[in-house]
Amino acid sequence: MRRRRSLVGTMATTAVVVGTAKVVGGAMDGAADQKAAGQQQAAAQQQQVADLQTQQADLAAQQQALAQQQAAAPVAAAGPIPGSLDDQLVQIQKLSVMKDQGLLTEEEFTAKKKQILGL
Secondary structure, eight states, X not given: OHHHHHHHHHHHHHHHHHHHXXXXXXXXXXXXXXXXXXXXXXXXXXXXXXXXXHHHHHHHHHHHHHHHHHHHXXXXXXXXXXXXXXXXXXXHHHHHHHHHTTSSOHHHHHHHHHHHHTO
């Protein structure tokens, strides 16, 4: 009987040890899963940072190219465009002032006005 109790006690002890090992092993597996998930999240964050840095570099390059294009573009001259109706009006007004000042005769003014208007 003693042997039987000893065998039962040994089996019980073995069951407790095996059960404890499973629980500890499961906890370790859970910790490993958490660690792996953390590593995946960190890798995803690093990729996002790298993507943002690439986008910023692309944007900076585009801004620089735009600034170069704007610097190279000819600056529009102030005043009316030569040959336009506004330009013709300005020229006729100048002629009128010259006529009023006595620098042009009425005939000279009329001839020049016809020339400007293409008549």
